[in-house]
Amino acid sequence: MPNLLGRLKSWEGLLLLCLAVVLTLNITQVPNFLTMGNQVNLFQLGIEKAIVVLAMTFVIINGEIDLSVASMMGLSAAIAAYCFEHGVAMELAIVIALSVGALFGLMNGFFVAVLGLNSLAVTLAGYIGFRGLARMLVEDRSVGGFPDWFTDLGQHGLIGDVTLSIILFFVLAIIATIILHFSGLGRLTYVIGNSAPVARFSGVSVAKTKMTIFMMSSLVSAMAGLLMAARFGAVRASTAEGAELDIITVVLLGGVSIFGGVGTMVGVLLSTYLVLNIRNGMVIAGITGNTQTGVIGLLLILSVLLPNVAGRVRERLQRGQTGPGVQSPPAGTVEQERPQVAPG
Amino acid sequence: MSDALLRRIRPEQFREVILAIVTIGLLIVFAIQIPDYFNPRSMNQLMRGLAIPLVVAVGMVMVVLTRNIDLSVSSIVGASAYVVGTLLARHNDIPPVIAVLLAVLLGLGLGAINGLIVAYGGVPAVITTLGTLALYRVVLVEFSGAKTVTTADTPDWLNDISVATFGSIGDYKLFIIVGIALVVVTLGQLTLRYLPFGRRLYAIGSNPDAARVAGLSARRDIFVAFCISGALSGLAGFMYLAQFGNITVTAGQGMELTIVAAVVVGGVNVFGGSGSVIGAFMGVLLIEILQRSLLRSEVVSEFAKEAILGLLILIAVTADALILGRMREMWVRVRRRDQAALQLAAANATEGESRSA
Numbered sequence: 168m169p170n171l172l173g174r175l176k177s178w179e180g181l182l183l184l185c186l187a188v189v190l191t192l193n194i195t196q197v198p199n200f201l202t203m204g205n206q207v208n209l210f211q212l213g214i215e216k217a218i219v220v221l222a223m224t225f226v227i228i229n230g231e232i233d234l235s236v237a238s239m240m241g242l243s244a245a246i247a248a249y250c251f252e253h254g255v256a257m258e259l260a261i262v263i264a265l266s267v268g269a270l271f272g273l274m275n276g277f278f279v280a281v282l283g284l285n286s287l288a289v290t291l292a293g294y295i296g297f298r299g300l301a302r303m304l305v306e307d308r309s310v311g312g313f314p315d316w317f318t319d320l321g322q323h324g325l326i327g328d329v330t331l332s333i334i335l336f337f338v339l340a341i342i343a344t345i346i347l348h349f350s351g352l353g354r355l356t357y358v359i360g361n362s363a364p365v366a367r368f369s370g371v372s373v374a375k376t377k378m379t380i381f382m383m384s385s386l387v388s389a390m391a392g393l394l395m396a397a398r399f400g401a402v403r404a405s406t407a408e409g410a411e412l413d414i415i416t417v418v419l420l421g422g423v424s425i426f427g428g429v430g431t432m433v434g435v436l437l438s439t440y441l442v443l444n445i446r447n448g449m450v451i452a453g454i455t456g457n458t459q460t461g462v463i464g465l466l467l468i469l470s471v472l473l474p475n476v477a478g479r480v481r482e483r484l485q486r487g488q489t490g491p492g493v494q495s496p497p498a499g500t501v502e503q504e505r506p507q508v509a510p511g
Numbered sequence: 512m513s514d515a516l517l518r519r520i521r522p523e524q525f526r527e528v529i530l531a532i533v534t535i536g537l538l539i540v541f542a543i544q545i546p547d548y549f550n551p552r553s554m555n556q557l558m559r560g561l562a563i564p565l566v567v568a569v570g571m572v573m574v575v576l577t578r579n580i581d582l583s584v585s586s587i588v589g590a591s592a593y594v595v596g597t598l599l600a601r602h603n604d605i606p607p608v609i610a611v612l613l614a615v616l617l618g619l620g621l622g623a624i625n626g627l628i629v630a631y632g633g634v635p636a637v638i639t640t641l642g643t644l645a646l647y648r649v650v651l652v653e654f655s656g657a658k659t660v661t662t663a664d665t666p667d668w669l670n671d672i673s674v675a676t677f678g679s680i681g682d683y684k685l686f687i688i689v690g691i692a693l694v695v696v697t698l699g700q701l702t703l704r705y706l707p708f709g710r711r712l713y714a715i716g717s718n719p720d721a722a723r724v725a726g727l728s729a730r731r732d733i734f735v736a737f738c739i740s741g742a743l744s745g746l747a748g749f750m751y752l753a754q755f756g757n758i759t760v761t762a763g764q765g766m767e768l769t770i771v772a773a774v775v776v777g778g779v780n781v782f783g784g785s786g787s788v789i790g791a792f793m794g795v796l797l798i799e800i801l802q803r804s805l806l807r808s809e810v811v812s813e814f815a816k817e818a819i820l821g822l823l824i825l826i827a828v829t830a831d832a833l834i835l836g837r838m839r840e841m842w843v844r845v846r847r848r849d850q851a852a853l854q855l856a857a858a859n860a861t862e863g864e865s866r867s868a
């Protein structure tokens with residue numbers, strides 16, 4: 168019983184509680200909420216972002232950040248569209264788009280892991296640059312008319328009502344959980360996220376791990392971009408613009424520390440479902456897309472601010488109980504001022 | 512790199528020289544490529560377009576120096592332009608000074624929210640300002656009812672401000688609005704170079720732990736840096752209102768990218784602790800020239816703008832880490848050697864004196 172209580176007090180417990188509240192609201196307000204069709208719709212609304220969330224979890228636990236994911240989604244969609252427009256078979260176009268995604272991911276990783284640059288700066292360049300490349304390819308047009316099999320994959324169910332994207336998400340979620348919690352790569356991700364210098368002195372190949380993670384992040388984003396193109400049936404240069412806000416929010420809301428080294432896939436999956444439900448609820452309540460973005464922005468800040476403030480309050484209470492002892496710096500300050508990347 | 516050269520200039524100055532060379536080179540390339548490149552109309556447009564990014568960039572430099580970043584500037588510019596525009600449209604009799612003051616105060620308030628969350632809430636600046644970038648914009652959209660401020664509703668003096676000049680050299684005009692921006696740049700540079708507050712920003716950015724041990728109140732200074740960034744964005748919002756007249760709720764959207772790019776290209780280190788307003792000034796100049804000229808260029812598509820911007824950031828950040836890092840080491844080594852030589856000479860001199868005595 169105390170074990171259960173301890174569980175509930177954890178971040179995942181809090182998420183479960185929020186989820187229960189939101190679910191109850193949704194179920195009582197929306198008829199047929201729990202039907203298969205409605206659940207599929209709920210996932211379809213943000214499935215591409217949910218897929219990228221899985222990769223972003225690794226990046227952030229690793230102590231880095233990838234701001235370029237949404238631009239990469241747009242770029243890969245634009246590449247596929249551009250190739251298709253110029254007579255390349257769709258299958259080949261997909262392969263090209265994915266290869267470019269992996270390549271740019273390696274490039275991000277190279278700059279961060281090998282040259283030791285700040286991932287914020289490097290992926291900010293990607294955030295602007297990838298979107299710029301997408302704009303060069305499709306300019307201000309809207310490219311559509313893809314083969315039926317491609318758009319069908321995005322729009323129609325593969326097994327019953329469940330689409331390819333949703334199946335992919337669940338398969339990838341299982342794989343990601345296994346890699347993060349039960350494999351060497353996952354353990355390295357945590358070790359490096361906790362302290363890259365310590366990891367390096369322990370003989371861990373920090374550069375290789377970081378490159379792998381950045382490549383995965385871009386590759387998964389490229390795939391998500393293609394899935395989005397299939398779902399919409401058309402590609403614009405602005406495809407997936409602003410998606411990084413949702414993606415990073417979900418990961419941080421899932422209890423992953425922005426400072427690296429902390430977080431679980433279970434928490435992230437819970438927060439994915441929670442945010443999908445909140446979005447769904449807002450759509451039903453007639454709240455516009457713009458306001459939804461604002462709510463997500465607020466959630467993003469609160470998901471980091473609340474644990475910080477709670478930690479500080481707890482510390483103050485403890486200090487009050489034990490009397491004046493060794494004063495530790497208030498929570499947040501130490502972490503906040505830690506350099507984001509260890510010098511290479 | 513010879514020792515003599517290293518004795519004369521600091522690596523940071525070297526970076527500014529390179530930036531100047533690149534900018535001039537770019538101007539020459541465009542001048543060759545585009546017929547009648549330096550015609551007064553285009554140049555006046557370019558000059559006038561510099562004012563807003565310059566003002567915002569000065570605030571951004573202060574924030575970035577402390578190892579933080581302010582992505583919300585474009586939303587603050589938009590909010591300030593829209594709110595003050597709406598007020599002026601409703602009350603035509605608000606005096607200009609009060610209008611400017613309102614814009615600055617609004618920006619200051621929004622910047623203070625950022626500062627509070629970052630400095631006292633312990634939330635990283637990227638997260639905070641990515642959130643407030645969305646949040647400020649949404650609050651604006653919700654409360655405005657998506658109406659547009661039009662030039663017809665606002666008082667005439669507002670429109671006059673943006674075209675007012677100190678005078679002109681031939682057909683090239685010296686806009687007052689650009690003059691104001693240059694004053695802000697100068698004040699910013701002087702603050703960072705000579706005021707204790709400016710020096711503290713460098714100290715906090717280059718080594719937060721050392722700054723704390725030295726007794727600096729990092730939190731308060733980071734908070735103030737965000738406030739300044741917000742206030743300057745508010746001022747830029749007023750300039751935006753004057754310059755464009757017709758303001759929708761999307762005013763200024765996407766501007767944060769140009770500003771961050773300019774500041775980074777201008778050599779302000781995202782690791783904090785190094786960079787100058789002059790550098791950022793040159794970064795803004797470079798990027799504005801690039802953006803405006805690409806619109807006129809027939810060889811390079813205007814759609815390439817962002818791709819080039821991204822590439823520029825990458826080059827600037829990499830060059831900063833690789834080349835300037837090495838130069839800084841060399842610079843320190845030369846200084847040390849010189850100092851050692853001086854000490855040796857001094858020791859010899861005293862030895863000689865004692866022997867003669």
